[in-house]
Amino acid sequence: MDQPDGKYSIVVEHLVKKFGSFTAVNDVSFKVKEGEIFGLLGPNGAGKTTTISILSTIVNLTSGKASIYGRDVVHEKDAVRNLIGIVFQDPSLDDELTGRENLDIHARLYGVKGKAKLEAIDRVLKLVELDDKANIQVRAYSGGMKRRLEIARGFIHDPKVLFLDEPTIGLDPQTRRKIWDYILHLNEREKVTIILTTHYMEEADELCDRIAIIDHGKIIKVDTSEKLKDSLGGDVIKIGTNKPKELVALVKKKKIAVSAMEHDGTVEITAKDGSKALPRIIEFAKGAKIDIEYSTLKRPTLEDVFISLTGKEIRDEQASGADQMKQKWRARGR
Amino acid sequence: MATTIDTIYTIWLREIKRFLKSKSRILGTGGQPLIWLAIVGVGFGSAIGVLAGGVSYITFMAPGIIGMTILFSSIFAGINVIYDKQFGFMKEILVAPVSRVGIVLGKIAGSATVSLISAITVLVIVILVGIIPVSSLTVAGLIEAVVFMVLTAAIFVSVGLVIATSINNMEGFQVIINFFILPLFFLSGALFPLTDAPLWMKAVSAVDPLRYGVDGMRGALIGTAAASYPLALDFVIILGVAVVLIAVADFAFRRMQAK
Ligand SMILES: Nc1ncnc2c1ncn2[C@@H]1O[C@H](COP(=O)(O)OP(=O)(O)OP(=O)(O)O)[C@@H](O)[C@H]1O
Ligand SMILES: [Mg+2]
Numbered sequence: 285m286d287q288p289d290g291k292y293s294i295v296v297e298h299l300v301k302k303f304g305s306f307t308a309v310n311d312v313s314f315k316v317k318e319g320e321i322f323g324l325l326g327p328n329g330a331g332k333t334t335t336i337s338i339l340s341t342i343v344n345l346t347s348g349k350a351s352i353y354g355r356d357v358v359h360e361k362d363a364v365r366n367l368i369g370i371v372f373q374d375p376s377l378d379d380e381l382t383g384r385e386n387l388d389i390h391a392r393l394y395g396v397k398g399k400a401k402l403e404a405i406d407r408v409l410k411l412v413e414l415d416d417k418a419n420i421q422v423r424a425y426s427g428g429m430k431r432r433l434e435i436a437r438g439f440i441h442d443p444k445v446l447f448l449d450e451p452t453i454g455l456d457p458q459t460r461r462k463i464w465d466y467i468l469h470l471n472e473r474e475k476v477t478i479i480l481t482t483h484y485m486e487e488a489d490e491l492c493d494r495i496a497i498i499d500h501g502k503i504i505k506v507d508t509s510e511k512l513k514d515s516l517g518g519d520v521i522k523i524g525t526n527k528p529k530e531l532v533a534l535v536k537k538k539k540i541a542v543s544a545m546e547h548d549g550t551v552e553i554t555a556k557d558g559s560k561a562l563p564r565i566i567e568f569a570k571g572a573k574i575d576i577e578y579s580t581l582k583r584p585t586l587e588d589v590f591i592s593l594t595g596k597e598i599r600d601e602q603a604s605g606a607d608q609m610k611q612k613w614r615a616r617g618r
Numbered sequence: 619m620a621t622t623i624d625t626i627y628t629i630w631l632r633e634i635k636r637f638l639k640s641k642s643r644i645l646g647t648g649g650q651p652l653i654w655l656a657i658v659g660v661g662f663g664s665a666i667g668v669l670a671g672g673v674s675y676i677t678f679m680a681p682g683i684i685g686m687t688i689l690f691s692s693i694f695a696g697i698n699v700i701y702d703k704q705f706g707f708m709k710e711i712l713v714a715p716v717s718r719v720g721i722v723l724g725k726i727a728g729s730a731t732v733s734l735i736s737a738i739t740v741l742v743i744v745i746l747v748g749i750i751p752v753s754s755l756t757v758a759g760l761i762e763a764v765v766f767m768v769l770t771a772a773i774f775v776s777v778g779l780v781i782a783t784s785i786n787n788m789e790g791f792q793v794i795i796n797f798f799i800l801p802l803f804f805l806s807g808a809l810f811p812l813t814d815a816p817l818w819m820k821a822v823s824a825v826d827p828l829r830y831g832v833d834g835m836r837g838a839l840i841g842t843a844a845a846s847y848p849l850a851l852d853f854v855i856i857l858g859v860a861v862v863l864i865a866v867a868d869f870a871f872r873r874m875q876a877k
Contacts, residue, residue, distance in 0.1 A: 340713055365715035366619060376706035380636050392628040393714035395620040421639075437710075 293318045293445055293477040294339065299348035301334050301501075308334045310501035311348070316445075316479055321471050323492030324481040325586065331501040332481035333373050336449050339479070340370045352445055366394075369443035371434045373450045373481075379422040383414055383433050386422060387440055394441035408436035412466055428459035435466055439476060446470065448480040452487060464490055485586040495586070497593055504593050509586060516584045516592055517542040519558025523551045523565070524577040531565075531574050538568055558583070622720040629711070629724025630731065633698070637732045647736035651687045652743065655680065658809065659749075669811065671843040677751070680744045681763075681839055682808025685770065685832035687737045689803060692771045693795055695729030696778030700791055703782075722871045725779060726864060730771035737767045741839075754840050762838035762849065769856045770831030776863035783874040801826075808832050812846065830855045 294316035301309040309331045316322040324332045337343035339350055341361045349356070355363040377386050384405060391401045409415040412432040422430060431451065438446055451467065452460040468491065470476050482488050488495050489509050496506040505512065521541075525531050528546045535544040541555040555561035558581045569576050591597055620628070637643060659676040666675045702708040711721055741763070744750050778795070785791050803809075805819065806828035812820055823829050834852035837845035845852070 342709060342713055362619070362715045365713060368713075370713055372706060372709055374706050376710045378632065378636070378707050379705070380639055381632070385635060389628055389632050390710070390714075392624060392631075393620055393711070393716055395624065395715075 291318050292316065293320075293353055294322075294479065295349075295351050296335075296339070297349045299335065299338065299350055300346045301331070301338060301343065302346045308501050309338070309345075312498070312501070312503050313348075314496055314503060314506055316477060317493075318477055319471070319475055320493045321467070321478045321480065321491050323488045323495040324479070324498050325483065325485075325488045325492075325495050325590075326481075326498035327483055330483075330498045332498060333449055334501075335498075336370070336447050336479070336481060340368055340447055341365055367443060368445045368447060369438035369441065369476075370447040371431075371438045371449060371451055373453065375430060375434075377422045377430055377433060377437075379425075379430075382419050382421055383409070383425070384418040386433065387418075387437055390437045391440055396441050404440050404442075408440050411469070412436045413462075428455050428462075431455060431459070431463065432466070435463065439470060439474065442474070443476065445477045445479065448478060450481055450483070452482075452484070460487070467491055485590075489586055497590060499594050512586065512589045513584045516588060517554045518556040518584075519554070519561075520582045520584060520588075521553040521555055521558055521562055521565070521579065522582075523553065523579045524549070525551060525569070526575045526577070530572065531569060534568055534572055534574070535565060538564075540564055540568075620714075620716050620720075622717045622723075625716040625720030626724040626727055629721055630728040633725070633728025634731060636698075637735075643732075647687065647691045647732075648739045650690070651683045651736075651740045654686065655683050655744070655749065659683075662809075669844075670813075671841075673840060673844050676749055677840060678811070678836070678844060679809060680749045681835040682806070682832050684737050684740050684744070684767070684835055685806060685808050685828055686803055687740050688733045688767060688770045688831070689774050689799065689806075689828055691733040691736050692729060692774035693778040693799060695725075695732070695775045696780075696782030696791060696795070697788065698729065699725070699779055699782035700785065700788055703786060704788075718872050719868055722779070722868045723864075725871075726772055726775050726867065729775040729778070730768060733771040733775065734764075734767055737771070738764070750839055759838045763835050766831050766834040766838065766852070766856065769860045770828065772860045773827050773831070773856070773863050776860075776867040779867045780863075780870045783870040802828055805829070806832050807846065827856065827859045830859075 292315045296315070297313050299309055299312040300307065312331070312335060324335060326332055334343065338345045339352065339357055341357055341364050345358065351357060352364050352367050355367065357364050378389070381389070387405045387408065388401070391404060396404055406415070409418050412435060414429060414432055414436065417425065417429060422433065425433065435448070435451065448467065452463050455463070464487070467478060467480070471478050480491065492509065494506060494508055495512060497504045497512070507515070523531065528549060528551050531551050532544045532546055535541050535553055540561050541553045544551060544553045553561070553565070562579060562581050566576055566579070587597065655676065659679050663675040668674055669678050699708070702711070745752065745755070781794055782791060785794065805823040805826045807823060808828070812823055815823070830847070830852045833845050833847055834849060834856060837849045837852065842849065
C-alpha cells in the first residue's frame with residue numbers, strides 16, 4: 285500500500301476548486317515523481333495556494349481527485365497529514381513562544397516524542413542555523429529567521445512530501461539564496477519530494493526539476509526549465525546594422541536561424557544554438573559587406589516562456605502591487 | 619501518530635505557556651475582581667448591610683465575584699482562537715495528523731485551566747482577608763467549589779470558542795461578547811439575591827448557566843442557607859450544560875474552515 289502509483293508521490297487528476305461561482309483551480313492535472321522538486325510557477329491569483337491547500341487537506345476540493353502516495357486527500361486526511369510537511373505562504377508561528385517551543389509543539393502534534401524529539405529539534409535547528417537563537421521569543425526574530433524556522437518546522441517529523449508555498453517571498457537576496465540551499469539539501473540528503481510555488485523566475489529556475497506554468501487556475505505547460513526555454517525555438521540574437529533588410533534576407537537564405545525579422549531597425553534572430561550561430565552570421569555579413577554595429581545573445585528566460593504562453597508578463601503592474609501589499613501584511617504579521 | 623491524549627496535552631501546554639508569558643493577562647484576570655470586591659462589595663455592603671440568613675453582603679457577593687472571574691476570563695478565551703486564525707497558527711494545528719476532538723478538548727482544557735488559576739487566586743485572597751470566614755469552610759466544600767469552578771469555566775470557554783469559530787476579527791468578537799456578558803453576569807445572582815426579583819427576571823436568570831455555577835459555589839463555600847437551590851441540583855444542571863456546550867464547540871470547530 286506504500287506506493288500504488290509506482291514512482292509518483294503526488295497524483296492530481298482534473299482538480300477543480302470553486303469559491304462560489306469563481307473557479308480558482310480549473311481542471312488541473314499533474315504528477316510529481318518521487319524525490320523531485322516540482323514547481324508551480326504563476327502570477328498572483330493563479331491558484332497556486334489553493335492547489336497546495338487542497339493537497340495538504342486544508343481546503344476541500346470541488347471535484348476531481350488528488351492523492352499523496354496513494355492516499356486520497358479527501359477520504360484519508362489523517363494518512364495524508366502524516367505524510368506531509370508544509371510551509372504556508374503566510375506566517376504561521378506562535379510568536380509569543382520561543383523558536384524551540386514552536387518546534388516542540390509541532391513535534392508533539394506529529395507524535396515525535398522523548399529523545400527522538402530532542403534530537404530532531406536540534407538537527408533541524410542546526411540545519412537552518414538557528415541553534416543560537418532557539419530560546420528567544422519568535423516575536424524578536426527577523427523575517428528571514430522566521431521563514432527559516434518555519435522550514436525547519438516543516439520537516440521535523442520527516443515528511444515524505446514537503447509543500448513550500450512561496451518560501452522566499454519578501455526576503456532579501458542573501459536570505460533567499462540560503463533558503464534555496466536548505467531546500468536543495470533537504471531534497472538531496474533527506475530525499476524529500478518537494479512541491480513549491482513561486483512567482484520568482486530565478487527561484488523556479490534554480491530549484492525545480494520540473495515546472496508547471498499556471499495561470500487563471502489552469503496549468504498551461506509542464507516541463508523542465510531547459511525544455512520550456514527550448515520550446516521557444518532557441519536563443520535570441522539581436523543585431524544592430526546599417527542594412528537590416530539585407531541581413532534578414534541573408535540569414536534566411538543561409539538557413540542559419542529558426543526565424544529572423546526586423547524590429548525597430550534591429551534584426552531579431554532566433555537560433556537553435558546561439559553561441560555558434562552568431563559568429564557564422566557575422567562572417568556571412570562581412571562577406572556580403574553588411575556592417576554590424578553591435579550584437580547581443582540571450583538565452584530565453586522563463587519570463588520569455590511565460591510571455592509566449594500567456595501573452596503577458598508574470599509580474600505586471602497589478603501583480604507587483606499585490607505583491608507589495610502582501611509583503612506589508614507579512615511585515616505586520618511577522 | 620499522536621494520540622488524542624497527546625493532542626489534548628500539547629494544545630493545553632501551549633495555552634498555559636502563553637498565559638505564563640503574558641504578565642498583563644495574569645494581572646488583569648486577578649486584579650479586576652478584587653477591584654469589584656473593594657468598590658461594589660464595600661459600597662453596596664454598607665448600604666445593604668446583612669442579608670437574610672445572617673450573611674454580610676460582601677460575603678454573599680464573594681462567590682459571585684469568583685463566578686465573574688471565570689465568566690470574563692473564560693469567554694475571552696475565544697480571543698485566542700481568533701488570534702490563531704489571524705496569525706496563521708490555526709493552520710499549523712489543523713494540518714497536523716491529530717483528532718479534531720483532541721484539538722477542541724485541548725483548547726477547552728487550556729483556557730479553563732487559566733480561568734481556574736485566576737478563580738482560585740481570588741478565592742485564596744478572599745479567604746485570607748476574611749471575606750469568606752474560615753469557620754464556614756470544609757474540605758468537602760472547597761473541593762465542591764473547585765468542581766463548580768471547573769464546570770463553569772468549561773461552559774464559558776466553550777461559548778467563547780463557538781463564537782470565535784464563526785468570527786474572524788477581534789472587534790466583531792468583542793462586540794458580541796460585550797452584548798452578552800453583562801446580562802449573563804447581572805442575571806446570575808452574583809451581585810444580588812434573586813429571591814425577591816420580579817417573575818420575568820427570575821425566568822430569564824433560570825436559563826443563565828452562571829446562575830447555577832455561582833449558586834453552587836455559594837452553597838459549597840458559605841453554606842446551603844445562602845444558596846437558592848440544593849447543591850446536587852446545581853451540579854446536575856451545570857454538568858449537563860457543560861457536556862452539551864463542549865459537544866457544540868466540537869461541532870463548531872469541525873465546521874470551521876481554516877482561514
Ligand atoms: N477563500 C476564498 N474565497 C474566495 N476566493 C478565494 C479564496 N481563496 C482564494 N480565492 C481566490 O482564488 C484565486 C486563487 O488564489 P490563490 O491564493 O490560490 O492564488 P495564488 O496563485 O496562490 O496567488 P498568490 O501568488 O497571490 O499567492 C484568487 O483569485 C483568490 O482571490
Ligand atoms: Mg499563494
